[in-house]
Amino acid sequence: MMPWGFVWRAVGALLWCVGATMMLPLGFSLAYGDGAHGPIVQSMGVAAAAGAVFFFPSRQGTPPSIGHREGILVVALGWIGAAALGALPFYLADTFPTFTDAFFESMSGFTTTGASVLTDIEKVPRGLLLWRGLTHWLGGMGIIVLSLAILPFLGVGGMQLYKAEVPSPVPDKLRPRIKDTASLLWKVYILFTVAETALLMAGGMDLFDALCHAFATLATGGFSTRNASVGHYQSAYVDGVVILFMLIAGINFSLHYQWLTGRPLALWRDPECRFFLYATAVFIVLCAGSLYGTVFDTIPGAFRYAAFQVVSILTTTGFATADYETWPPLTQVILFFCMFFGGSAGSTGGGIKCLRIILLIKHGYRELMRLVHPHAVSQVKLGGRVVPADVLHSVWGFFVLYLALFVVLSLLMAALGLDMVTAFSSVAATIGKIGPGFGAVGPAENYAGLPLAAKWLLSLSMLLGRLEIYTVIVLVIPEFWRP
Amino acid sequence: MEKHLNLDKIINPDEELVHTIERLIAVPDAEDVRELAAGRIQLVAVRVPAESPLKGKSLIEVGRMADGLPYIIGAVFRNETLIVPMGKDVLLAGDLLYVASDKDHIGKVLAFFGCRGKPPENILIIGGGDIGLRLARRLESRALHVRVLEKDRARCERLSEVLRRTIVLHGDGTDQAILMEENIAQMDLVLSLTGDEETNIVCSLLSQRLGARRLITRISKFAYMPIAQAIGLGRVVNPRLSAINSILQYVRRGKIVSAVSLKGEEAEVLEAEAIADSPIVGRPLKDAKFPKGALVLAVVRGAKPTIATGQTVILPGDRVVVLCARKAVPQVEQRLSVQVRLS
Numbered sequence A: 001m002m003p004w005g006f007v008w009r010a011v012g013a014l015l016w017c018v019g020a021t022m023m024l025p026l027g028f029s030l031a032y033g034d035g036a037h038g039p040i041v042q043s044m045g046v047a048a049a050a051g052a053v054f055f056f057p058s059r060q061g062t063p064p065s066i067g068h069r070e071g072i073l074v075v076a077l078g079w080i081g082a083a084a085l086g087a088l089p090f091y092l093a094d095t096f097p098t099f100t101d102a103f104f105e106s107m108s109g110f111t112t113t114g115a116s117v118l119t120d121i122e123k124v125p126r127g128l129l130l131w132r133g134l135t136h137w138l139g140g141m142g143i144i145v146l147s148l149a150i151l152p153f154l155g156v157g158g159m160q161l162y163k164a165e166v167p168s169p170v171p172d173k174l175r176p177r178i179k180d181t182a183s184l185l186w187k188v189y190i191l192f193t194v195a196e197t198a199l200l201m202a203g204g205m206d207l208f209d210a211l212c213h214a215f216a217t218l219a220t221g222g223f224s225t226r227n228a229s230v231g232h233y234q235s236a237y238v239d240g241v242v243i244l245f246m247l248i249a250g251i252n253f254s255l256h257y258q259w260l261t262g263r264p265l266a267l268w269r270d271p272e273c274r275f276f277l278y279a280t281a282v283f284i285v286l287c288a289g290s291l292y293g294t295v296f297d298t299i300p301g302a303f304r305y306a307a308f309q310v311v312s313i314l315t316t317t318g319f320a321t322a323d324y325e326t327w328p329p330l331t332q333v334i335l336f337f338c339m340f341f342g343g344s345a346g347s348t349g350g351g352i353k354c355l356r357i358i359l360l361i362k363h364g365y366r367e368l369m370r371l372v373h374p375h376a377v378s379q380v381k382l383g384g385r386v387v388p389a390d391v392l393h394s395v396w397g398f399f400v401l402y403l404a405l406f407v408v409l410s411l412l413m414a415a416l417g418l419d420m421v422t423a424f425s426s427v428a429a430t431i432g433k434i435g436p437g438f439g440a441v442g443p444a445e446n447y448a449g450l451p452l453a454a455k456w457l458l459s460l461s462m463l464l465g466r467l468e469i470y471t472v473i474v475l476v477i478p479e480f481w482r483p
Numbered sequence B: 001m002e003k004h005l006n007l008d009k010i011i012n013p014d015e016e017l018v019h020t021i022e023r024l025i026a027v028p029d030a031e032d033v034r035e036l037a038a039g040r041i042q043l044v045a046v047r048v049p050a051e052s053p054l055k056g057k058s059l060i061e062v063g064r065m066a067d068g069l070p071y072i073i074g075a076v077f078r079n080e081t082l083i084v085p086m087g088k089d090v091l092l093a094g095d096l097l098y099v100a101s102d103k104d105h106i107g108k109v110l111a112f113f114g115c116r117g118k119p120p121e122n123i124l125i126i127g128g129g130d131i132g133l134r135l136a137r138r139l140e141s142r143a144l145h146v147r148v149l150e151k152d153r154a155r156c157e158r159l160s161e162v163l164r165r166t167i168v169l170h171g172d173g174t175d176q177a178i179l180m181e182e183n184i185a186q187m188d189l190v191l192s193l194t195g196d197e198e199t200n201i202v203c204s205l206l207s208q209r210l211g212a213r214r215l216i217t218r219i220s221k222f223a224y225m226p227i228a229q230a231i232g233l234g235r236v237v238n239p240r241l242s243a244i245n246s247i248l249q250y251v252r253r254g255k256i257v258s259a260v261s262l263k264g265e266e267a268e269v270l271e272a273e274a275i276a277d278s279p280i281v282g283r284p285l286k287d288a289k290f291p292k293g294a295l296v297l298a299v300v301r302g303a304k305p306t307i308a309t310g311q312t313v314i315l316p317g318d319r320v321v322v323l324c325a326r327k328a329v330p331q332v333e334q335r336l337s338v339q340v341r342l343s
Helices: A004-021 A023-032 A037-055 A068-092 A099-110 A126-154 A174-202 A207-218 A229-233 A236-249 A253-260 A271-291 A299-314 A329-341 A354-372 A389-415 A420-431 A452-466 A470-476 B013-026 B059-066 B106-112 B130-140 B153-162 B176-181 B197-209 B224-230 B239-251 B326-335
Strands: B032-036 B041-047 B072-078 B081-083 B096-102 B122-126 B145-150 B167-170 B189-192 B215-218 B256-262 B267-273 B294-301 B304-307 B319-325
Touching: A004 A023, A004 A037, A004 A068, A004 A126, A023 A037, A023 A126, A037 A068, A037 A126, A068 A099, A068 A126, A068 A452, A068 A470, A099 A126, A099 A452, A126 A174, A126 A207, A126 A253, A174 A207, A174 A236, A174 A253, A207 A236, A229 A236, A236 A299, A271 A299, A271 A329, A271 A354, A299 A329, A329 A420, A354 A389, A389 A420, A389 A452, A389 A470, A420 A452, A452 A470, B013 B032, B013 B130, B013 B215, B013 B239, B032 B256, B032 B267, B041 B106, B041 B294, B059 B106, B072 B294, B096 B106, B096 B294, B096 B304, B096 B319, B122 B130, B122 B197, B130 B145, B130 B153, B145 B153, B153 B167, B176 B197, B189 B197, B197 B215, B197 B224, B239 B256, B267 B326, B294 B326, B319 B326
Parallel strands: B122 B145, B122 B189, B145 B167, B189 B215
Antiparallel strands: B032 B041, B041 B096, B072 B081, B072 B096, B256 B267, B267 B319, B294 B304, B294 B319
């Protein structure tokens, strides 16, 4: 018997929290007098009412322990609820013509994707733009807790490897763990957000722009307040700061916690982080190499733009400083593959993630070794420790599901009449949480022109990608609902 | 641990055996490699090949052929019998020579005696017990290609967890199929190190027949060592001998600094500090009247080792390295005027 009471109460409480955070955009809206305070206040009212509807009728006490199924349900319903609530301010303020667009934008925010259906961003009231950035930031907070406190406990997609690594005094209990881990890691998250805001303001941005960009960077989201994204500022300093913080956001936050609390070598000692930094460097060099002489005449120029775009896509942020669709085909293909790569596990980034890619490569190599030495006994190791077989299995499962969903969703997108490049890249960019793709959804364009059904499909794609696929897919398996 | 238990030295026979093997690996054609005078002098056992140019030559003739290389042949084992050689003695094919030289020249000296092999790169260890594991760890840290063959599945799992680059194979070293599958003919060195010496002998013979270039066999029973020699397994290691050699250096005290035994107990190498009233001090060695069965290999003055010749003069305070047959040991000790006591 599913303890629905607990689930609804958790969702209701979450809606209240999300509603309460609308205070921040409300404040900005009033300060700028942009006229968006009405819809924001109305949305807060709806949040309070909806939260009450979920919370109060379900007064049954919380179950003694929260199992896998309740955890999964709360996560999935919570994300959908937050996205629906987040769409309200946009919808009520008539920012978008349809609720579909508002929902897409909000889902894109909460899943830290950054795919936008806004054509002229700079005309939208600043209060709403701040809300748009804040959805990223809240989604990022959610994902840190999800990936470092909940998924390792649920054993989703190889994340159980992190069970022992996350800072928490009680390693094996879900509920105290969520609370402790959240309070420790959110401090790190907030610290970096403040730091980036300050650095961006030092580079000439005003508080509003700096804060919105910091929100979008740390969450690896990608919503900018400018039509030309970060490219608007034409500043190497701003590019540099954003690249640095995108990299930070692409690294496991429990590692940040470690080096900030007196273990300065934590980043370098972690095999996944090393791999992530190596991979980033290799992709930057490849891209810069293919850009030098074709698009940029100077090596520093080629490196600046290559570095920004590679880091933006690898960490699945999705900011742009250049229209990479005008770049040579080789560069575009490299960037397309970067979309599948993703950041580290335990970061706010999406994609397949470095941890899984390392394990897939190592496992593949081990299979090759077996062909050469049929009697060899070998184990997949990470950082000198043996990776248990069940972790490898769930990583393979994740990989297969990821690619299968990519194939199915691309087929559906093509069935809706999109061309091949757009169909492939829109799915890759949403399931991998990047944002802009190629073709009709490239960095110079947006998702506004897609058919209605495509927007709903891509919203689903974002949700699937963000919740590590298993967590959503499992909901449609009948076995899940059997007592 | 040594400090906490207030011990001077802890000797682990397995660890000593691994050191012995490592020294052997470094000199591919040697049957025994010892270090004397704190590593400044090496004493290496090499066999005279059947088609050696040195065959049938006397030591004086060999010395002329060596063209000034600093070396000394300290002992010759012919059919398991020790000869402490004199200048007119003749070398025969199959003789096992104990040759000493200083660290800088030992490479050239070995080449002169027919040891020209390169140190091995591809190594197969049969038996993944404690010794196999220790050795694999040491070798993989030197970037050599190491494989370990172990027949216990659970042990294989354990080995593959602990070892980083070594390839762990599950199978029996006496199984011809798996040895061929692992391309044993391409192996530079096969070590049979299981805990069972009969198995080790069989594994080594099988590997040899399948084309392995060099072998090292672990044998624990002293009684088997002459047999191993007779069936062609020249390079044999013995955990007890390794431990004994390590212990000997601590047992003999007084002015004797360290002692090494060769070939079981047939001969010993002593290192002692020459004292002023010793009859061997102050005159050329050829006039020093050393007992039969003893030979000064080298003299270390300060940090500088010199390979002994008839003209070498020992001064008080020099460290003298003497090889002597077992029966000559007491006489040599007396000649060095050394108070011997066990401590």
